[in-house]
Amino acid sequence: MKARVFVTLKPSVFDPQGSTIAEALHSLGYQNVADVRQGKYFELDLDVASEQDAEQLASEVASRVLANPVIESFRVELVDAGVRS
Amino acid sequence: MKARVFVTLKPSVFDPQGSTIAEALHSLGYQNVADVRQGKYFELDLDVASEQDAEQLASEVASRVLANPVIESFRVELVDAGVRS
Amino acid sequence: MTFAVVVFPGSNCDHDSYHAVRHVLGHDARFVWHKEASLGNADVVILPGGFSHGDYLRTGAIARFSPVMKAVADFAAAGGPVLGICNGFQILLEAGLLPGAMLRNRDVRFHCEHVGVRVEQTDTPFTARCRQGRVLNIPIAHGEGNYYAPPEVLETLERERRVIFRYATADGRVGPEANPNGSLNNIAGICNEGRNVVGLMPHPERACEPMLGSTDGLLLFESVVDALTAGALGGGR
Amino acid sequence: MSTRAFAPEVLEQHGLTPEEYDRIVELLGREPNLTELGMFSVMWSEHCSYKSSRVHLKTLPTKGARVLQGPGENAGAVDIGDGLAAVFKIESHNHPSFIEPYQGAATGVGGIIRDIFTMGARPIALLDSLRFGPLTDARTRRIVKGVVAGIGGYGNSIGIPTVGGEVMFDESYRGNPLVNVFCLGIAKQNEIIRGQASGPGNPVYYVGAKTGRDGIHGATMASAEFDDRLEEKRPAVQVGDPFMEKLLLEACLELMKTDACVGMQDMGAAGLTCATSETGSRGGVGIEVDVRLVPQRETGMTPYEIMLSESQERMLIIVKRGREAEVEQIFEKWDLHAVKIGEVTADGLLRVRDGGTVVAEIPNLALTDEAPVYRRPIQEPEGMAALRQIPRNGLKPLPSAEEAFLALLEAPTIASKRWIYRQYDHMVRTNTIVLTGLGAAVVRVKGTNRALAMSVDGNGRYVYLDPRQGARLAVAEAARNVACAGGLPIGATNCLNFGNPERPEIMWQFAEAIAGMGEACRALDTPITGGNVSLYNETDGTAILPTPVVGIVGLLEDASKALARVFPAEGLDIVLFGANLGELGGSEYLLTLHGLLRGQPPVLDLERERALQQLLVRLAADGLIRSAQDCAEGGLAVALAECCFDTGGLGAAVDLAPAASDGGVDLVAATLFGESASRVIVSVEPAATAAVLEAAARAGVPAARIGTTGGDRIRIAVEGTTVVDVDVRQAERAWSSAIGRQLDTPVA
């Protein structure tokens, strides 16, 4: 089973990368890209039987390893689930 | 309008970050995370009128700037569209 | 001889290249700000190391859009010698002046240390003074020097003898034990089809004085002076 | 005062006592409003006001012939000749590094770099002093990896080499790691800029990153502007932006080449409040700013938030009136926008406007010089005398000397730190002439013949067992490291990491340590030019080992005379300077092999120490010795091994006289692993040995030829009996891979 994890800086945390990219885009003439925030994106291959297990495992891994809850938040999406719904 | 851009390494390209994380997870006892691939995730704030414009702008920015076609591929998702569908 | 050292916001080895050229090699060096459209009367162009635009997004990804890069491309197209060091190499890759791309080091850590760099080809302006197969002792300092190119590109590079430097042991063996970052085929540096644009991850400008532990890097700068003096290259102006 | 405008909880959330509040009212002649209360709370915090430490810090020697700038400015400065100054300081970022190791460490680096270029100096070197819990702990490993990556991430990117540092591991740092970073820059003496405002009417500029709600602490209270989503709104950890700081650094240094700038200060702790009030009070003037003009990253920020924000990478610059356009142009070139937010006034007040309304008005001095000063109670902890005894019968059966030797080489505190410094660009700027690896870092000063040697040291174990002695030893070791490179120690800075000062036992440690540090700095002629105090380093009521970290800067008149640390060739004589007293108190040996932190730290005769250091500097300058390495943790045996490592397998054979005393443990162990101070192993061409021994005798430094270099084994004998005989490469493998191996071992 596959899961996707999105890790983003909390909205209040400054994202220097995103704002540098936004500025670069402005100087390239993309004025209408008002803002950019950069995050991380993980695709996990999980050896588990059920969607529930997948969800739980992905969330645990995300909160323990992939994200630092002090500055980041994360979201988990099951790939098959997404397709099915 | 908001767009999300996912940038991932092409499947044929070795992902040092993903495999380091996978190893770390194994040593923490998460044997059932078979594989990890790490990518980038961008949230763009777009000053455009239509979904079509948003889609086009995001794709252009992604292919010209956000992704390097030698090693990466990307996918664009409109946030509102996603909600509406 | 005049060397142009291009300065991008975030370049940080610009002064080191300048110092090596001007104070060690004894030639003229000038800084060229990335917003400039012209390289002036430069005979050689150096894209120095550093973290242009913080290396945010990808190494070299934003710098390639700088106005000066059009001038660098023209200079290269006219046959002028261009040397990209570390971040400069990464910018050349992003700009398409050299093929391939950089990935994070295999162990995802930054490496700063002296390594062995074997000279594979001597028919470029930057290696003319070297003996083929000689192993130079030069430092690396990068987190993303893991060279990648798709198989067909890699094959072309090898066939056209465009791999100029490879990581090697002190006695010249090329293998995984000498590879600090996971680069394909132990590639440390390559050149373009015209052989006048050379990019490498190691820092020759850090190995130009005995006090710094090695003078092997000076060979690259001396080479280009030889090449230009011999008139072997087309004018890049 | 019976009724106060704020509830007790509000004061408590601001870290102010009722008495402190009453003093504020007295200084203002009225009750403060909330914004003013916030400004007082940050400026009167321990971190900004040094209220618990000040009375003790005052006793430190801060003057000397070479001192150009002592404590009180953004950094200290010493004269290094040729009209140049070395500007340096050390700072801690302990707590943030525990919460978010990468960003906490990274922003710590950013902060100390700003302190240096604020003075008009170009930063050329960083060193880091780190303390972590045991590597067997999973969380510690994450912290180690994150902190090291963060220091590298910031320093490498901005292009300032991290040329050295030190790290020790101890249980007490498990819940409270220490991340101290030292930075040194070079300035022309006549171009040093101070953090002072002057000239009423001069404009005050804000440059750098926009202001967000980061790092605003304290107040969760009784006011409509704070709601329950506070945590979310106000992250406690900031994200560093080395790229922005690189631009700021270059732009500020370019600005200082003009004479348009009157004063400059970075916005670090206490942000805009600190930068405005300190520049104002140092210059004896007032400052007026309008928070509406401050560039903001978020919407709806209150004056309170803007004045207290600790967003990174921001500078406050006071400019000469009439030179505005020139200044703005320099910043534009670097894609930075300098914004005028106010001006200097004559009235000594810090006046904060929000457009047309005055939202705060406080005498600058009330925020700075008039901050409270406490002489906190001091009490020696119980049981110190017992702690200083090594129990004679509690010791485990002794492993062989050779086993102990190999075990020590793998102890993380002793093992090679290559896993760490390889992640730091330690060569950028091409000044690093003694590569990181052992002992002090040496950086040449381009444009002169000179070089600077630098070292940071501070063994918390010694300080724990005897704070006064431990601090003296920290100064001596840092200075000795510098002297071993051939540098004459000329100046010092310190970072004082201690527990909760409200506990009399901690305050005792602090006071004793300062006293010891002062003695040593006076004796070694290394005045303290600045530093940092970090208190409240505790978790769950247990304090860290008291850890004063000392940074010493040394001067080499001739860079080409910098001494190697390792043996450069075979067939050299090995000479030991100093007396081997066999002191095992507080040693790595006792801790690693017996699990004991006990005993009396080594004795230290400061006169002798100074004689030794001067001898080393002289011998280096005269080219009479080929290498020098001091004996520290692990004693003589470990120091000898270090002289053989990184040489490609060059060995050595020595025969030692037994140590003078066995510390009640074991004579061979005491001889090999005792940590007596003031000892250095040097290598000498045999033809020069007589001259070296004679010079030592004249200097009053005990010296003896103990062996020769050569072969591929480390052989140590005590009175003719071989006790260690190991292959150099085998020992080196164990030593060099230990930290990486321990970090990667799976955790059960």
Ligand SMILES: Nc1ncnc2c1ncn2[C@@H]1O[C@H](COP(=O)(O)OP(=O)(O)O)[C@@H](O)[C@H]1O
């Ligand atoms: N945290 C660190 N950062 C950078 N370099 C370090 C660090 N810790 C140790 N080093 C380097 O490793 C070498 C050995 O350090 P240390 O064991 O303290 O030896 P010494 O007592 O000889 O200074 C020194 O060159 C030192 O600068």
Ligand SMILES: [Mg+2]
């Ligand atoms: Mg030491």
